[in-house]
Amino acid sequence: MEKFLFVLGSNWKLSLAELDNFLKFSEFKGKIVDYSANIAVVRFEKLHEEKYFINKLMELQFMLGGCQKIAKIIDFINIHTIHEAFPTKLEKHKLIERIRKEILTIIDNDVEEIFMRIRNESLFYAISIYPNFYDDKYYSEVLVKHFLPFLNTGIMHILKQRRAKKALYYKYPKENIESGNLNPIFPHHLITYGLFDRNRAEIIFGFTEEGVYIARTLTCDDPNFKKKIDEGRPHKEFKSSISPKLSLIMLNFLNLFEDRQNKKILDPFVGNGTILMFALIEDFQIYGTDIDHTKVKNTIKNIKWLATELDEIIPPELDQKIKELDISEISKYFEKNYFDGICTEPDIGPFFTKKPYYQEIKELISNTLEKRYELIFSEASNLLKLNARIVIVAPIFSTLDGSEVQLNITKFAQNYGFKSIPMLDVNRIVNKSDIRLQFQKSQVKSFIDTKKGQIVKRKLYIFEKKG
Numbered sequence: 209m210e211k212f213l214f215v216l217g218s219n220w221k222l223s224l225a226e227l228d229n230f231l232k233f234s235e236f237k238g239k240i241v242d243y244s245a246n247i248a249v250v251r252f253e254k255l256h257e258e259k260y261f262i263n264k265l266m267e268l269q270f271m272l273g274g275c276q277k278i279a280k281i282i283d284f285i286n287i288h289t290i291h292e293a294f295p296t297k298l299e300k301h302k303l304i305e306r307i308r309k310e311i312l313t314i315i316d317n318d319v320e321e322i323f324m325r326i327r328n329e330s331l332f333y334a335i336s337i338y339p340n341f342y343d344d345k346y347y348s349e350v351l352v353k354h355f356l357p358f359l360n361t362g363i364m365h366i367l368k369q370r371r372a373k374k375a376l377y378y379k380y381p382k383e384n385i386e387s388g389n390l391n392p393i394f395p396h397h398l399i400t401y402g403l404f405d406r407n408r409a410e411i412i413f414g415f416t417e418e419g420v421y422i423a424r425t426l427t428c429d430d431p432n433f434k435k436k437i438d439e440g441r442p443h444k445e446f447k448s449s450i451s452p453k454l455s456l457i458m459l460n461f462l463n464l465f466e467d468r469q470n471k472k473i474l475d476p477f478v479g480n481g482t483i484l485m486f487a488l489i490e491d492f493q494i495y496g497t498d499i500d501h502t503k504v505k506n507t508i509k510n511i512k513w514l515a516t517e518l519d520e521i522i523p524p525e526l527d528q529k530i531k532e533l534d535i536s537e538i539s540k541y542f543e544k545n546y547f548d549g550i551c552t553e554p555d556i557g558p559f560f561t562k563k564p565y566y567q568e569i570k571e572l573i574s575n576t577l578e579k580r581y582e583l584i585f586s587e588a589s590n591l592l593k594l595n596a597r598i599v600i601v602a603p604i605f606s607t608l609d610g611s612e613v614q615l616n617i618t619k620f621a622q623n624y625g626f627k628s629i630p631m632l633d634v635n636r637i638v639n640k641s642d643i644r645l646q647f648q649k650s651q652v653k654s655f656i657d658t659k660k661g662q663i664v665k666r667k668l669y670i671f672e673k674k675g
């Protein structure tokens with residue numbers, strides 16, 4: 209049965225959860241049958257049977273916030289075979305040589321699935337190796353330094369033996385190979401190098417604990433598109449803005465996969481409108497509120513700009529849908545049970561350039577944030593339809609004394625009739641022996657999104673209004 213390889217985003221746990229949720233609830237039904245911290249192996253129930261399944265995969269790629277590439281799996285090699293052919297210590301030379309030859313025989317059978325025609329063609333390919341974890345010594349010492357060159361030249365010989373006119377491969381910088389510090393080529397390179405063309409390909413070797421999946425990339429994220437929207441819009445403020453990827457992931461956790469054009473979603477702390485812009489791209493009916501008059505105007509301008517960029521009509525009555533309102537007043541303005549989802553990143557206080565004192569954060573939480581989150585859930589309980597979801601960010605502060613402080617938003621949610629929804633259904637996830645790859649039930653209630661050195665981390669939660 210056909211399988212597909214998904215290259216996960218940098219926050220792999222969140223990306224895996226987003227993908228699993230999609231496969232469980234959307235029309236793209238399927239299951240993750242294997243994974244590492246970089247890839248997920250997916251088996252669809254039906255999608256692969258469709259004639260134009262590539263178009264469907266492109267649609268899926270476009271909707272997912274945490275997916276870099278989607279590839280079709282052509283073959284699999286058991287991890288023991290790889291370890292025998294590429295051991296950490298080169299000892300049994302004869303055995304190594306024999307197993308390496310066997311690996312090339314396997315790949316020889318695969319190249320016809322990678323390139324439609326080989327004879328007399330000028331071919332170009334890029335090899336991308338995805339390890340279990342980038343900081344695995346086996347990756348830097350063996351896979352980058354030995355497996356990659358073996359694949360590059362091995363595949364070149366196979367193609368030449370099959371009478372290709374030319375067979376060239378993408379050369380990674382020498383210094384990266386020598387240091388073992390290598391990132392597989394980025395999605396924008398796939399587009400630049402035309403690796404979706406008939407005579408060109410990215411060939412992925414994606415490792416899990418079980419072995420290596422050999423796959424040919426079919427589609428990838430277009431980071432330039434997201435960047436253009438994020439950076440090209442008339443009003444932006446990078447300090448307080450959420451990323452396009454996280455906006456998409458949050459929107460997907462609303463679990464509104466069908467009939468999106470009739471689903472009304474609200475961001476009550478709209479800021480410059482990042483979440484709403486991506487919600488518009490994903491076909492939702494968008495609504496937003498903010499206490500700040502300028503922010504409301506900025507969002508309206510950004511949305512109008514976006515609709516023009518996308519060559520779409522500007523959503524009607526925008527100034528009725530994006531309003532200047534304090535969080536406490538929203539349910540006076542909109543009808544009860546009006547919204548199908550709320551997706552938001554509330555104001556979490558000042559922007560810290562230095563780590564704050566523990567006491568300062570304790571006061572911020574008890575004087576401001578607890579009240580704010582309480583108000584959010586009390587308003588959301590009026591505004592949302594039954595069983596509708598709120599996907600919300602709460603902060604984790606790193607303080608000067610080294611401790612991390614967060615607020616318990618679950619208690620407010622529960623007080624207003626919401627139940628917490630785990631980000632990942634652990635029963636659907638296959639077992640892994642490496643502890644770094646395991647998910648415990650207690651750890652999947654929320655996931656953290658952070659960049660290195662960030663003082664305030666974002667913690668993501670999903671709550672559902674109880675029926």
Ligand SMILES: C[S@@+](CC[C@H](N)C(=O)[O-])C[C@H]1O[C@@H](n2cnc3c(N)ncnc32)[C@H](O)[C@@H]1O
Nearest residue numbers: 449450477479480481482498499500534535555
């Ligand atoms: C973190 S920003 C949201 C940024 C937004 N996600 C973006 O990407 O542009 C929080 C927003 O909450 C607004 N805000 C602060 N207090 C508020 C209140 N009491 N009611 C409604 N909005 C409020 C601020 O004006 C600010 O625009």
